[in-house]
Amino acid sequence: PTAGSAFSDLESQPFYVNSPFGVTLGHNGNLTNSEELKRELFQLDFRHVNTNSDSEVLLNVLALELERAAQHHRLDPEAIFKAVAGVHKRCRGAYAVVAMIAGYGMLAFRDPYGIRPLIIGKNEQMGGTEYVVASESVAIEPLGFKVLRDVAPGEAVFVDEQGRMHSQQCAAATHHTPCIFEYVYFARPDSIIDNISVYKARLRMGE
Numbered sequence: 001p002t003a004g005s006a007f008s009d010l011e012s013q014p015f016y017v018n019s020p021f022g023v024t025l026g027h028n029g030n031l032t033n034s035e036e037l038k039r040e041l042f043q044l045d046f047r048h049v050n051t052n053s054d055s056e057v058l059l060n061v062l063a064l065e066l067e068r069a070a071q072h073h074r075l076d077p078e079a080i081f082k083a084v085a086g087v088h089k090r091c092r093g094a095y096a097v098v099a100m101i102a103g104y105g106m107l108a109f110r111d112p113y114g115i116r117p118l119i120i121g122k123n124e125q126m127g128g129t130e131y132v133v134a135s136e137s138v139a140i141e142p143l144g145f146k147v148l149r150d151v152a153p154g155e156a157v158f159v160d161e162q163g164r165m166h167s168q169q170c171a172a173a174t175h176h177t178p179c180i181f182e183y184v185y186f187a188r189p190d191s192i193i194d195n196i197s198v199y200k201a202r203l204r205m206g207e
Contacts, residue, residue, distance in 0.1 A: 008051065008052075010050065010051050011051045011052065011053040011055075011056075013025075013026045013027065013055055014026040015053070015055055015056045015059045016059075017059055017060065017063045019063065019067075020063060020066055020067040020070060021066065021070075021075065021101050021102055021103065021104065022101070022102030022103070023059065023062065023063050023066065023099055023100070023101055023102070024099060024100045024102075025055065025058065025059040025062065025097060025098070025099040026055075026097070026098050026099070027054075027055040027058055027059075027095055027096070027097050028094075028095070028096045028097075028116045028135055029093060029094030029095040029096055029111065029115060029116045030054060030093050030094055030095075031054040031057060031058060031091055031092065031093040031094075031095065032092045032093035033091070033092045033093065034054035034057045034058075034093075037057050037061060037090065037091065038057055040090075041057065041060050041061070041064070045060075045064050047060045047063075047064065054093075058087070058091060058095060058097065059099075061086075061087055061090050061091060062083065062084075062087050062097075062099065064086075065082075065083035065084070065086035065087055065090075066079070066080070066083040066101070068083070068086065069082040069083040069086070075101065075104050077158050077160070077166040077168075080101070080104075080107060080156070080158050081156050081158070081166075081168040081170050084107070084109050084156040084170040085170040085171070085172075087109070088111070088112055088154060088170055088171045088172075089172075091111070093111065093115075094111055094113070094115035094116045094179065095109075095110070095111045095115075095116065096108075096109075096110050096111070096116035096117060096118040096135060096151075097109050097110075098118075098133050098134075103161070104160065104161065105158060105159050105160040105161050106131070106133065106158070106159045107156065107157070107158050108120075108133040108151060108156070108157045108158075109151070109154075109155065109156035109157070109170065110151045110152070110153055110154065110155060111153065111154070112153050112154040112171035112173065112174045112175070113153055113174070113175055113176065113177045113178075114152070114153030114154075114174070114176045114177065114178055114194070115177065115178060115179050116135070116178075116179065116182075117135050117136060117150070117178070117182055117187070117191075117193045117194065118133065118134075118135060118150065118151040119133070119134060119135070119136065119137055119140065119147060119148075119149070119150050119151065119193075120132070120133050120147075120148040120149055120150070120151060120157060120165075121133075121134070121137075121140035121141070121143070121145035121146060121147050121148055122145060122146060122148045123143075123144055123145045123146070128163045129163055129165075130145070130163065131148075131159045131163070131165055132145050133151070133157065136187055136188060136191040136193065137191050137192045137193075138188050138190055138191050147192070150193070150194050150195070152169065152174070153171070153174040153175070153176050154169055154170055154171025154173075154174040155167060155168070155169050155170065155171075156168055156170045176194070178193070178194060182198070183196070183198055183201040183202065183205070184202075184205070189202065
C-alpha cells in the first residue's frame, strides 16, 4: 500500500469497487487530503471506505465521478475524461493511476504536477496495436513493447476494448514538478523518466 499498513491484506493493491461498472485501480503516490476526502465520501456521497489506504479513497472518488459523468448508464471517452477532471479537482498530492473499467477498457492518468512517473508502451501485432502503461520504462521493454511516450502531467489515457487509444488533458492547470527521489533512489538506474536517464542524472548529481 501507498499508505496504511504493509501488514494488512485488505490494503493490498489493486482495489476494486463493483459500482459503477466495476473498477479496479492501482496507484503510485500519496494523497495529501485523503482524510478530508474520506469524510466527504461518507457524509456527502454515502460511500464507506474500509481501510486506511489513500488508494481506496482515490478509487471511490474516481467511481463517484464516473457515475456522475456517465450518459444513460453508458461510458464513452468523453465521459471518462470528464470523470478524471473531477478527480483532479478533488484530489491533492501525488498520483499515477492505472485502472480497469469492466466492459470498457484501461484508464491511466497522472496528477497535474506529474510528481510520480507514468509511461506508455505499444506493440504492433498482426491483430492490431497493444498498449501497456507502467511507472517505468524498464517494465515495458522486457515485455517486447516499445516506449511510446510519458503520460503528461494532468493527462488521461484510455484504451478501449477494441484497442483504440484516446488521450486528453484533464487538468485546468499543470506544472511539471517531478519527485526528485525518483532520480535519487526510487527508480531503477536503467529507467528513462520524462526523457531523462536516471543513471545519467545520478552521475550528474555526483559531479
